Amino acid sequence: VTSKDVGEGRPPRLTKAIVIGTAIEFIDEHGLPGLSMRRLGERLGVEAMAIYHHVPSREALLDGVVEVIIDEMRADPSVLEEPQQGWQHFLVQLAHGVRRIALDHPRCFPLVAARPPEAPWLRPPLRSLYWVETFLNGLRAEGFGDDAAVDAYRAFTSFLLGHLLLEVSLHDADVGPLDVLDENPDQPSGSLEAFPSVRELQASLSADKSGSEFEESLEHLLSRITLMKTENGTFTP
Amino acid sequence: VTSKDVGEGRPPRLTKAIVIGTAIEFIDEHGLPGLSMRRLGERLGVEAMAIYHHVPSREALLDGVVEVIIDEMRADPSVLEEPQQGWQHFLVQLAHGVRRIALDHPRCFPLVAARPPEAPWLRPPLRSLYWVETFLNGLRAEGFGDDAAVDAYRAFTSFLLGHLLLEVSLHDADVGPLDVLDENPDQPSGSLEAFPSVRELQASLSADKSGSEFEESLEHLLSRITLMKTENGTFTP
DNA sequence: ACCTGAACACCGTTCAAGT
DNA sequence: ACCTGAACACCGTTCAAGT
Numbered sequence: 001v002t003s004k005d006v007g008e009g010r011p012p013r014l015t016k017a018i019v020i021g022t023a024i025e026f027i028d029e030h031g032l033p034g035l036s037m038r039r040l041g042e043r044l045g046v047e048a049m050a051i052y053h054h055v056p057s058r059e060a061l062l063d064g065v066v067e068v069i070i071d072e073m074r075a076d077p078s079v080l081e082e083p084q085q086g087w088q089h090f091l092v093q094l095a096h097g098v099r100r101i102a103l104d105h106p107r108c109f110p111l112v113a114a115r116p117p118e119a120p121w122l123r124p125p126l127r128s129l130y131w132v133e134t135f136l137n138g139l140r141a142e143g144f145g146d147d148a149a150v151d152a153y154r155a156f157t158s159f160l161l162g163h164l165l166l167e168v169s170l171h172d173a174d175v176g177p178l179d180v181l182d183e184n185p186d187q188p189s190g191s192l193e194a195f196p197s198v199r200e201l202q203a204s205l206s207a208d209k210s211g212s213e214f215e216e217s218l219e220h221l222l223s224r225i226t227l228m229k230t231e232n233g234t235f236t237p
Numbered sequence: 238v239t240s241k242d243v244g245e246g247r248p249p250r251l252t253k254a255i256v257i258g259t260a261i262e263f264i265d266e267h268g269l270p271g272l273s274m275r276r277l278g279e280r281l282g283v284e285a286m287a288i289y290h291h292v293p294s295r296e297a298l299l300d301g302v303v304e305v306i307i308d309e310m311r312a313d314p315s316v317l318e319e320p321q322q323g324w325q326h327f328l329v330q331l332a333h334g335v336r337r338i339a340l341d342h343p344r345c346f347p348l349v350a351a352r353p354p355e356a357p358w359l360r361p362p363l364r365s366l367y368w369v370e371t372f373l374n375g376l377r378a379e380g381f382g383d384d385a386a387v388d389a390y391r392a393f394t395s396f397l398l399g400h401l402l403l404e405v406s407l408h409d410a411d412v413g414p415l416d417v418l419d420e421n422p423d424q425p426s427g428s429l430e431a432f433p434s435v436r437e438l439q440a441s442l443s444a445d446k447s448g449s450e451f452e453e454s455l456e457h458l459l460s461r462i463t464l465m466k467t468e469n470g471t472f473t474p
Numbered sequence: 475a476c477c478t479g480a481a482c483a484c485c486g487t488t489c490a491a492g493t
Numbered sequence: 494a495c496c497t498g499a500a501c502a503c504c505g506t507t508c509a510a511g512t
Binding site: 113114118119121122123124125129130132133136137140146147149150153154155158159161162163165166169191192194195196197198200201202204205206207208209210213217220224 | 350351355356358359360361362366367369370373374377383384386387390391392395396398399400402403406428429431432433434435437438439441442443444445446447450454457461
């Protein structure tokens with residue numbers, strides 16, 4: 001592909017990067033269920049079928065979305081490639097990096113917590129093997145044994161994905177066909193009579209404390225992982 | 238509605254209960270995205286449009302699915318209506334009750350973790366106010382203050398839904414359009430070269446330890462909730 | 475090489491019509 | 494009262510055709 005081949009009359013209107021970038025914008029605005037090939041085409045100023053020349057299917061398009069979003073985190077300088085001030089600091093930065101992309105793209109984030117095609121057996125699933133590899137290498141470099149590193153991966157991602165999936169679902173996201181479930185409440189608060197405690201504590205129950213909860217749970221998790229390291233990492237059980 | 242009105246010639250082929258029950262079976266077999274009104278009609282031996290005489294829309298049908306599933310847990314005698322051997326035991330039974338329905342209906346379960354129409358402000362969302370009310374009443378009866386009860390609700394459901402959503406997603410469920418992402422791995426393990434630690438620890442990383450992880454996290458959570466009770470419940474902060 | 479138009483096999487839902 | 498048939502406005506994807 002030389003500049004001669006492309007240069008003259010008609011530069012291609014679309015690129016894989018443009019298609020994926022526009023898809024991310026679209027999902028952030030209208031949610032995952034709102035994205036259809038026809039509507040994305042409309043936004044791109046192109047017939048829906050033109051998209052298939054740059055991306056083989058809707059699923060492949062979503063693959064691309066995850067890849068680009070993960071790369072955003074990779075570009076974040078505060079997310080370290082390897083531990084430098086201890087593994088605790090390393091994990092905290094990693095957690096905040098993931099939380100940042102979750103809050104930046106709440107409606108795309110559920111796609112990140114899916115089975116990676118190259119390793120569908122990974123549990124919990126995380127659609128970025130780059131991230132998993134970074135995690136495991138980091139802990140091993142800090143003296144974690146293999147079992148301790150895997151146990152830590154489990155506890156860490158289970159907490160992280162679980163928490164963020166939930167946080168994102170109440171902030172914005174349609175996880176699927178699920179959350180399209182009536183946005184417009186018809187019966188505002190009448191039907192709460194059967195549930196006095198719920199009604200009474202409504203103010204507290206509806207407050208968004210995701211941030212402080214996240215920090216607190218993260219702290220507790222780190223002390224649990226410390227136990228895993230010494231129990232499981234020093235000698236083989 | 239007397240037996241006279243209904244009795245004679247043609248008993249109605251369909252009931253709301255039959256429609257919802259069949260929908261649950263269908264989702265358990267084919268997943269949420271597989272359920273369409275037309276296919277459900279086919280299974281019911283009826284034209285798709287007949288369903289609308291018993292349920293006003295697809296969303297209302299899914300509402301019914303959640304309701305029936307929650308009632309299954311309500312019928313479970315080991316899930317207590319109120320604490321009888323201390324709140325710890327009460328919460329453990331509640332957690333196991335929810336986990337049981339999650340594992341019984343993995344593909345329906347994501348519907349449970351959605352905004353309830355009567356209380357869309359509830360955080361984290363849980364589509365059964367009966368359950369929320371039981372939780373709050375139980376803790377208050379055991380001496381939790383209002384703030385402590387709400388904090389405990391947050392920590393408990395955040396852990397429970399997060400963990401189970403993840404467990405269910407790797408066991409079976411299509412959470413939406415997400416997990417339909419290629420079931421059939423084309424490149425089985427070739428593309429793992431860039432990720433040596435992932436490849437090396439594959440055996441451990443693919444083991445399903447959901448059960449023991451659940452129990453361990455639950456234990457740690459209970460001791461965190463104990464702290465909430467004494468910190469936040471005895472005097473107002 | 476890139477885009478279009480028509481077509482196919484699907485959706486949820488409405489509405490007039492049948493029994 | 495309950496079900497059907499046809500119709501409407503959507504889907505993702507294929508394929509032959511245009512430039």
